[in-house]
Amino acid sequence: xxxxxxxxxxxxxxxVGLFTVLREDGSADPATDPKIPTxxxxxAYRHMRRLRQLDARMILLQRQGRVGFYGxxxxxxAVPIATGLVARPDDWVFxxxxxxxxxxxxxxxxxxxxxxxFGNSGDVLKxxxxxxxxxxxxxxxxxxxxxxxxxxPQAVGAAWAMKQAKNEAVAFGFSGDGATxxxxxxxxxxxxxxFKAPVVIVCQNNHWSISVPTARQTASRTIAVKxxxxxxPSVRVDGNDLLAMHAVLERAADRARRGEGPTFVEALxxxxxxxxxxxxxxxxxxxxxxxxxxxxxxVDRLARHLRKIGAIDDASEKQLDDExxxxxxxxxxxxxxxxxxxxxxxxDDVYAEPTWNLREQxxxxxxxxxxxxx
Amino acid sequence: xxxxxxxxDALKLEMKRDPRVVVLGxxxxxxxxxxRVTQGLWDEFGDDRVVDTPLSEGGILGTAIGMALYGLxxxxxxxxxxxxxxxxxxxxxELAKMRWRSGGEYSAKMVVxxxxxxxxxxxxxxxxxxxxxxxxxxxxKVVCPANPYDAKGLLLASLRDPDPVLFFEPKRIYRxxxxxxxxxxxxxxxxxxxxxREAEAAPGKPAVTILAWGxxxxxxxxxxxxxxxxxxxxxxxxxxTLWPVDVETIAASVEKxxxxxxxxxxxxxxxxxxxxxxxxxxxxxxxxxxxxxxxAGFDTPFPYTLEMDYLPLAHRxxxxxxxxARY
Numbered sequence: 001x002x003x004x005x006x007x008x009x010x011x012x013x014x015x016v017g018l019f020t021v022l023r024e025d026g027s028a029d030p031a032t033d034p035k036i037p038t039x040x041x042x043x044a045y046r047h048m049r050r051l052r053q054l055d056a057r058m059i060l061l062q063r064q065g066r067v068g069f070y071g072x073x074x075x076x077x078a079v080p081i082a083t084g085l086v087a088r089p090d091d092w093v094f095x096x097x098x099x100x101x102x103x104x105x106x107x108x109x110x111x112x113x114x115x116x117x118f119g120n121s122g123d124v125l126k127x128x129x130x131x132x133x134x135x136x137x138x139x140x141x142x143x144x145x146x147x148x149x150x151x152x153p154q155a156v157g158a159a160w161a162m163k164q165a166k167n168e169a170v171a172f173g174f175s176g177d178g179a180t181x182x183x184x185x186x187x188x189x190x191x192x193x194x195f196k197a198p199v200v201i202v203c204q205n206n207h208w209s210i211s212v213p214t215a216r217q218t219a220s221r222t223i224a225v226k227x228x229x230x231x232x233p234s235v236r237v238d239g240n241d242l243l244a245m246h247a248v249l250e251r252a253a254d255r256a257r258r259g260e261g262p263t264f265v266e267a268l269x270x271x272x273x274x275x276x277x278x279x280x281x282x283x284x285x286x287x288x289x290x291x292x293x294x295x296x297x298x299v300d301r302l303a304r305h306l307r308k309i310g311a312i313d314d315a316s317e318k319q320l321d322d323e324x325x326x327x328x329x330x331x332x333x334x335x336x337x338x339x340x341x342x343x344x345x346x347x348d349d350v351y352a353e354p355t356w357n358l359r360e361q362x363x364x365x366x367x368x369x370x371x372x373x374x
Numbered sequence: 375x376x377x378x379x380x381x382x383d384a385l386k387l388e389m390k391r392d393p394r395v396v397v398l399g400x401x402x403x404x405x406x407x408x409x410r411v412t413q414g415l416w417d418e419f420g421d422d423r424v425v426d427t428p429l430s431e432g433g434i435l436g437t438a439i440g441m442a443l444y445g446l447x448x449x450x451x452x453x454x455x456x457x458x459x460x461x462x463x464x465x466x467x468e469l470a471k472m473r474w475r476s477g478g479e480y481s482a483k484m485v486v487x488x489x490x491x492x493x494x495x496x497x498x499x500x501x502x503x504x505x506x507x508x509x510x511x512x513x514x515k516v517v518c519p520a521n522p523y524d525a526k527g528l529l530l531a532s533l534r535d536p537d538p539v540l541f542f543e544p545k546r547i548y549r550x551x552x553x554x555x556x557x558x559x560x561x562x563x564x565x566x567x568x569x570x571r572e573a574e575a576a577p578g579k580p581a582v583t584i585l586a587w588g589x590x591x592x593x594x595x596x597x598x599x600x601x602x603x604x605x606x607x608x609x610x611x612x613x614x615t616l617w618p619v620d621v622e623t624i625a626a627s628v629e630k631x632x633x634x635x636x637x638x639x640x641x642x643x644x645x646x647x648x649x650x651x652x653x654x655x656x657x658x659x660x661x662x663x664x665x666x667x668x669x670a671g672f673d674t675p676f677p678y679t680l681e682m683d684y685l686p687l688a689h690r691x692x693x694x695x696x697x698x699a700r701y
Binding site for chain 1: 396422425427428430432433436437438439440441442443444445446448460463464467468473474475476477478479480481512513515535536537565617618621
C-alpha cells in the first residue's frame, strides 16, 4: 500500500502502510515523487557508492587482520545517506550501529573516520572505542552505545534543549528493530511525545538483531504502528528507496522545525551482510532470503532511476568507481601508518582534570615497559 | 536552616545565576518533590526550568544527558537512590564515559540529586546507600553532605564543577540536621574532607580515627562521646566528597592515631569502606597500631522492621572503638 507522505505524516492510515517512490523499473511514482533535484540525487548516489566501497574495504582489512572489527551497513545505505543530506549543519545526529556514515555526508573527514576504525593517533577518539563507534563534534554526531538504545532518549533530550533554545534545530535518533524492545526506546517515545520535542526517531528494521528475527522481537504487526500508542505521528517507509527516505525524513524534520513535535519512522530494509565481522549469518538465515533482498538493493535501485533519467551512464559509473576507489585507498594508506595513541593519553578525559588516583596510575604506567602486543 | 532548605537555597541561587540550570524529575514541579527539596522553584522559574517528567528514571537520565550535550546543566532528581537502577546504564555507560569515549569532545555536565540511606522506615526500596556502585565507575564524582552549610556549599560547587556529580542527600537527617547557612553565594571545595572532632594519641592513651559521612556521621559522634567517658579519644573525619576522596586528610589522621574505623550504611562487602581500608593499608601500613575496622550495614537486603539493627548506629560503633583502642 502506497501513501502520500503528507498523509502518512498526519498518521491517517490505521494499517501503517509502506511509503515508496521508486518503482521496479526505476521510475519514480508520480503520486509520491518528492521531486528531488537531480544533482542532489547524483550526490546521494555518490555517497551511497562510497559507503558501499568503504564497507567492503574495511571488512577486507578486518579479514586481513589489519583492523580489529567492523560493522558494515551494506544494503542499508539509503537511510544514513538520506539523513546526512536532510540534516542541517546545526542539527544533531544520535546514530545506532548502521548510521555512523551520516557524519561523512555532513563533512566529517574520511581520514578521521577511517582512523577511528584503526584506533590510532589519527582518531579523534584517541583509540578509545572499538571500530564502528565514531563520533564527531564538528558535525554534531554522538556515539552510539553497544548496550543498544541509550542514544534514543539522549536524542530526545537534545531536542528538548533545542526547543528551549527556540531555534529550528532538530535531533535525529536511530535504532534498529532490536532496540525497540529496550526500555530506552519506550522512554524516548514517551518523553518525545510528552514534551513535543523536535526529534525524528528512526528505526531501521533490517529484519535481524544479530540472529533474532523481528518476529521474535515483537508481535506487533509493524514497528511503525507502535508510535501510534505514544501519540507520535508514525510512518513506515521503504528504507531501500533513497527518494522515499529523503522525502519522509525531510518532512519529519520540517514538522519538528515548525514546532509540531516528534515523528517516528520505521525504515523497512535488510542487512545483506553479517551483523559484524564476528557474526556468521548462515547459521540462522537462508541464502534465498538474502538473494530476494539483494534484488531490492538500495544502491542498485537508485542507479536504475538515475540511468532512466539520464543522470548517469556506464562511463560516469566507471569514473565514479575509480575515483572512490582511489580516494579510499589513499586514505587507508595514509592512516594505517599512523602510530598508536600515546600510552599516557589513557588517563586523559576521564575527568576534566585527572584526579589523584589517575595521576598516580599515570606515573605507574609511565614507569613500566610497554605491554606486549595482541 | 535544615538540610532540605539549604539544598533548596543552593538550587534557587544557581538557577538565578545560571540560565542553563534545569531541574527535572518525578514530582519536582508543582508539589516540590516528595521531600519538598525543590519547593517553590516551579513557581519562580516555570515550566521550562523545573520539569515534572514521566515516571521513568532511564528517561529522566537519558534525556538529561541529551540536554547536557546540547549545553544545558540539568539537575535530575531521582526520587530515592533505590530508584536509580532503571537509569543505571545511562549513568554508567553514557554519563560517566561521555568525555573519555569522545576523546574529550563531548561532556554531559549534570548533578544527579538523590536522597540516600535508611532509618526512615522505608524498607528495601527507600533506604539503600549505593554510593560504591558509582565510585567504582571511572568518570563520576560522588558527594554526600552531612549538614546544611556543607550541603549548600557542596551543591554549588558540584553545579560549577566540569564533571558529572552524583549528589547523595542523607534523608534521615533532611530535617534533623540544622545549622547556620550564610545567605548568598559560597562553595565548599569538592575533594576536601573535614575533621569534625580532633584527637591526639599519647603514650598509654590511644586515639581512634573514624571515617564517616552523611547520617552516620552523627552516630560516629555519639559513639565518640561515649568512648570519651571510657577514656578513648576519637578523631572524626567527615569525608563530604566520597570521590575523589580526600586521601591526604585520611592518611594524616591515621598516621597520627594508628587506629581507624570506617562507618557506612551500605553492606560491608565491597562497600566504600573496603576501598578506604585498602588505601589506608597502602599508605599508612607502618603507622597502624591495630587492624582497620569496618562498621557497616550487613550483607543482606535492607530490612523494614529490623532496620535499626541493620544500621551501624552508635551502639555498634562504640564497641569497635573500644576494641580498636585496646588492640
